[in-house]
Amino acid sequence: MTDIPPNKAQRALHLHRELDRVWADDPGLRGFFTSVNHGTIGLRFMATAFVFFAIGGVLAMLIRAQLATRKGAFLDSELYNQVFTMHGSIMMFLFAIPLLEGLALWLLPKILGARDMAFPRLSALGYFCYLFGGTTIVLSLVFGVAPDGGWFMYVPLSDKVHTPGVNADVWLLGVTFVEISAMAAAVEITVTILRCRAAHMPLTRMPLMAWYLLGTAAMMLIGFPPLILGSILLELQRAFDWPFFDVSRGGDPLLWQHLFWLFGHPEVYIIFLPAAGALSTIIPVLSRTTILGYGAIVAAILGLVFLSFGLWVHHMFTVGIPHMALAFFSAASALVAVPTAVQIFAWIGTMYGGQVQFRLPMLYIMGFFGTFVLGGLTGVMLAMVPFNWQAHDTAFVTAHLHYVLVGGFVFPMLAAVTWWMPMISGRWRISGLGETAFWLIFIGFHGTFLIMHLTGLLGMPRRVDAYPGNPEWEIPNLISSVFGMVQAMGFALFAFDMVMQWLFGRRSWRNPWHAPTLDWAMPLPAPSYNFASLPTPLHGDANAVLPLAKGQGLLPGAPRGHRETLVVDAASGRPDHVAVLARSTALPVWTAVAIGSFFGLMLAGLYWLAPLGIVATLVMVWRWGAIMGVERDLPPIDVAPGLNLPPHFHKRQTLAYTGCIAFLVADGTVFASLLFAVGFLSVIAPEWPAPGAGYRAVPMLFATAAALLSSAFVVYAARRAEGCRGAPDAAIWTRAGLCASVLALICMCGLAAGLDDPRRHSRDALRAALLGYAAVHGIVATMLALRADRDARTNRLGAERRGAIPAWRLFHQFWLTVTATGVGIVLAQEVL
Amino acid sequence: MATGAGLITAFVLAMLWGAIRGAPRKASFRVWIVGWGLVFTMTVLGVLLASALWTGERIIARGDSVVRVQAHASRYKWDFVQPAPGGWPVTTRNVLYVPAGQPFEVEIRSSDVIHSFWVPRLGGKMDAIPGHVNLHRLQADRPGEYAGQSAEFSGPGYRKMRFTLIAYDPANPPSALIDAPAEKALP
Structure with missing residues (x-):
């Protein structure tokens, strides 16, 4: 370990004032539009995600009310189709992904020992794209033109012939707009983990959460591009009649399914990994021990990232694919259970080796085990081709996916929220409420979905709005509906608990869980700048709170009046230079408005005006470059006694350069997906070869x-x-x-x-x-x-x-x- | 298989129960990660995969000379073409006649969006995809009526996409087939 001598201790309050002047958001409403601080943006992401979760939950209640009786006279078919399509789309694209992005943006700099994410303005841009796109999607429901073809938008059902209205365009354009935030977050998370860690924190000793989020970000960089490309191609077909998916002109509807599930299956693990990261963070602390098998867990993460790209075809077992190909994907689907099992047993082993304390986050973790293990096993059952042919597209699959997503994502995320809530609010929770909420959610969930396996095996397909001819499905559906309401009450109580804690909780003391990670080495609630001075190997864990606040770490204070954070070498963590980050600016929100004007004009069908949106975007983007250079050489910056580092303007391997590489990985995947489309259509689609070239x-x-x-x-x-x-x-x-x-x-x-x-x-x-x-x-x-x-x-x-x-x-x-x-x-x- | 899944779930939860009770102990990497995480999981998955492959091979459509019927899906109805006992094709809507006690293969087509042919009591489903013909092999052991339905969402009338499969005794074919007028031969 390389020791860096500590800086001279200063008065903590003086440092706090100096830093807060530089890092705090602008006051009032102006601050809402100009903030680029990861703490603000991350929390805002999470809060917005929970609002969309509530909307998606109300839709779920409508579905359960509709299915409670076999006549289902509550919603008509058209509206019901919009409701279930929107429930799936909102939960997936407007809740799950943004929630994990928000958690990553908020947490990563804190747990890695940095002052902000690598690209603060990009965080804000992503947030506004998410807010505008998500609002558009939800508003479409109010106007009765919401997407209605199922959340995976299969063509030909979603093409112009079969969905002539604007419904499918809302999905394609809205989701693509929102995905800008996912790509922005993926690039940022990757670069922040690789370059913005504490000095001399090697990759191999990062907190496990960072490994999980690195895996997540890598999967997002490669997993989202096929969906983005697919959406663009389908929108091109809908808007301009380019026949990518039209069988009569050399297209193929199966191309959409491949592109969608190339994204769709990794997506499940994109959601699962951060949740598992929260588990790996919380379980050892609440078991008063360290995690069992750090190396094995890192290997399991890498294995999941790799394997999850080999399974997409298992969503397409019934489209008529040769059996030997099915066998390959079936084996890959089963194999992906191995890294998951390794993690599960590592967690159980950790608890076995320690002394488990039943605090509130631990209850949610128990909820995770009780739910996810069964969901994973029904998943293995579905990976078996003969069973899949039987259960595919029935209520059994609905039950399975809710066990996996609620068990593998919602429960761990609720554990994470209760875990980090003292750092967010600076307050301790009011006892009793949280436990009641947990039991309502847990009982409500299992009451709803356990019996749904049976409903599916009784033959009830997904997505029917009524079942007059099948009285035998009525009782299980009614049970599901009743418990669904119990679950909804639980979530409402959870939200109420959070508000109560924020308003009326007593002040929390520092590091209330006695966690070892750096995120707790700061006063509560977390200050705008995170660390008054940045951690070193000497001050490398949660015990360093006082020396860091007194400026004994690196880069103390903000003597130059800039937002500065340390940039390190990607593998070893050797300090490399000092990055000067952007301050509060309205540029991100204006850029999001410019991008939104393009999507809005496309949605309105004003295709000839849409290029104006592109021009506006280019103009805004041009202005981002203004702060990216300096007109004269700057002196090196004192980071610690005997350690002077240059500002990033003097380096080639800047954060922006690493970010470019990460972006090009995603961009290259878009191109690779396009090449896949060329290959797939030339080989598989009917109506080939094409007519001779006319040019x-x-x-x-x-x-x-x-x-x-x-x-x-x-x-x-x-x-x-x-x-x-x-x-x-x-x-x-x-x-x-x-x-x-x-x-x-x-x-x-x-x-x-x-x-x-x-x-x-x-x-x-x-x-x-x-x-x-x-x-x-x-x-x-x-x-x-x-x-x-x-x-x-x-x-x-x-x-x-x-x-x-x-x-x-x-x-x-x-x-x-x-x-x-x-x-x-x-x-x-x-x-x- | 459902029993197995239930047993493993119960077993893992029991293991969890054991782990959260009692004083701190030495947790061994070998036992937990290698033993349970890798060896146990891989063994279960290996057995499961082999059996699924074997079952899959048996039920896969082979395109050999069994009874061949056609299913054309379109929103929101099924049109079937099946051979009468005399060999000529008979067209029906939402009713499919097949001989009981022998395998038959369905050629599945769609003329608009994606549908899925499914008779739950006979076996798995197979999609009807525009531009593609999928072959599906099934067998009804006993004569009788079997409910069938589409299993792929197709729009507002989706739940009306149901049909009836009637398996008849080959020695005693139904009048609907015998009395049907002769049409052009099956392609």
């Missing part, structure tokens, strides 16, 4: 070659520009690169004009989509070129200062690679 080959080849060549020249120009960044030549090279970048875009416009009509056949639509993907990236790459050119002309380059050039180079290389690959695919199609 003129020679001009098209010429334009393609010109685009690729000028793009290749940009890579060279950017490299030269970075090489001579201190000299006047840099401006020449950035300008040359910018011009070549624009030229490549113009060539692409020419290509677009020469393409076959995308409405003719899915092959032509896919080519247009490939070109569209390349063009979008061309625009972003050109924006980066413009930024780099501006940096060169405004003195933002220097011997150590590289401005936007590294990001530009990276992104442009990516653009060149995907464009060349796309061209290769089209050439291969033509030649073969």
Whole structure:
């Protein structure tokens, strides 16, 4: 362990005032729109998620009221279809994912020993995209145009022919808008865990929660892109009649199912991992011991991340896939139970080795065990092909998925909320209420869903709104409905308990659970800046609260008036530089409004106005770069006696650079999903081969070659520009690169004009989509070129200062690679 | 299998009960992680998978020369084509006739959205997907009426997508098949 000498102790109150001036949100309503602080944004994410949870819960009660009797005369079919579709969509996209994002945003810097997330403005942007998109989706229900095709939106039911109204567009556009927040969170979480840990905290000794969230973020980076691509393709088909899923023109509805479940199954583990992280954090502390098998749990997390991408086909066992392929996916589905079992037994073993204390979070953990184990085992049953054919799409599956999601997500999350509530509110709970809420939820849940297994085995399918011919289903349904109400009361009481604790609880003392992790090494409630000075190996756990508050750790106070946090080397945790983070700004909310204007115009069907939304977004995004550079060299910053580190403007491997890499992983997965679509449709879909190409080959080849060549020249120009960044030549090279970048875009416009009509056949639509993907990236790459050119002309380059050039180079290389690959695919199609 | 799932659940919960009672003890990595987490889990899963594969192979559609019927799904009805005893095809709506006591295969098609052919008492379901033909093998051991339904949500009339499968004694075919006019042969 590398020791860093402590800083001189100062007066804690003085430090607090100095830091709070810099880190606190603006007062009042203005603060709501301008805050970028992870504490504020994380809590807001969680609170909003619980509001959507309440809305989804009311919808669930409507469903149970409808099914309580076999006549079901309460809602008509159309409304019932909207209600169950919205229940699933809200719980999945507006509750579960945002809640875990909120927990991660709020908790990660605290548990890792940092002052904020890596990209504070991105946190705020994600929040507003979530708020605006989620509100739109919910409002559609009020206007009676909510999505009504089931939460997985199978085509052809969701295409323009069978859903002519705006209902499906609300889902596709609304969810994609909300997913911007998921992608933003995934990038942020990855970078924060890799680069913003406490000094000399190696990856191999991070708190387990960080490992879980790293796994979650990695899965989000790879799991969400197929859904995002699928939604874009389906919206293109609905809006412009590009036939990706239309069998009569070379499309295939099965493509949607593959893309959806490529996301949909990892999604289950995306939800489960943070919840399991909370369990692994809480169980050892409340058992007065340490976790059993840290290494095995990390291996299990990595195993889950890997295996969960090999199971998506098990949602499609009944679509007519060869039995040997089914066997492969069946085996993978069963195998994924192994890492889960390893964790379960590690937790039980931990409790066996310690002394369990039945505090409130532990009750929820017991609720988790009582629910999730059964849900997991019915999952293994469903992984078996013969049984799946029998139970698929019955109430049995409904029961199974609620056992897994409520058991594996809601119970651990409720444990986490009660666990961290003293740090959030600074107050201790009022005893009695929480226990009553737990028992109501637990009994209500099992009363509702245990019997639903039986209802399913009796043959009741999902999603019917009435069952006049099946009196035998009535009693079990009535039981489910009655207990559903009990469960709803439990959740209401839980919410009431939280409010009571916030308002009337007595003040909590520091570290009330005697937890070892760094999140408790701060006064309660957590201050806006988290740590007055940042932890070192010397002050590496919850006992360091006083030395850290007195400024004996790293980077004490805010003497320069900047929001500063430490950035470390990804693997070892060696301190590398100091990041200067953004302060309160309204830029994120305006950017979200600009993005929202695009989605809103698309939703309104004003397709010719929608590009205005893109232009507005580009204008807003351009302004993000304003604080990303400095016009002169800055002196190194005193971090500790004998340890001076440069600010991030003088480094190449900044947080933003790591963030670019994480983003490109996700972006590359979007492209890979598009290539999957090309391959799948060419091989599997009927109505292939496509009709002969109608365009003129020679001009098209010429334009393609010109685009690729000028793009290749940009890579060279950017490299030269970075090489001579201190000299006047840099401006020449950035300008040359910018011009070549624009030229490549113009060539692409020419290509677009020469393409076959995308409405003719899915092959032509896919080519247009490939070109569209390349063009979008061309625009972003050109924006980066413009930024780099501006940096060169405004003195933002220097011997150590590289401005936007590294990001530009990276992104442009990516653009060149995907464009060349796309061209290769089209050439291969033509030649073969 | 349900019994097994129940037993394992009860067993894990009993283990949990044991773990939360009593004083701190030495928890062994070997026992908990390797023994229970890996060896126990893999054994159960291995047995389960092998048996499922074996059952799956038996019930898979093989496309051999058994009775072949066609099911066309569209919102919100089923049209069936089945061979009369004389061999000519007979078209019916929402009623499917098959001989009892022998396997039959259903060619499943859809002309609009995705549906799923399912007769719960006979076995699993198979989707009807536009542009694809799926083959499903079933057998009704005894003559009688079996309720069938679509098992894939298809829109507002979804719950009306029901049909009846009538398994008849091959020695005594129903009049609906015998009296039906001769049509063009099955493709």
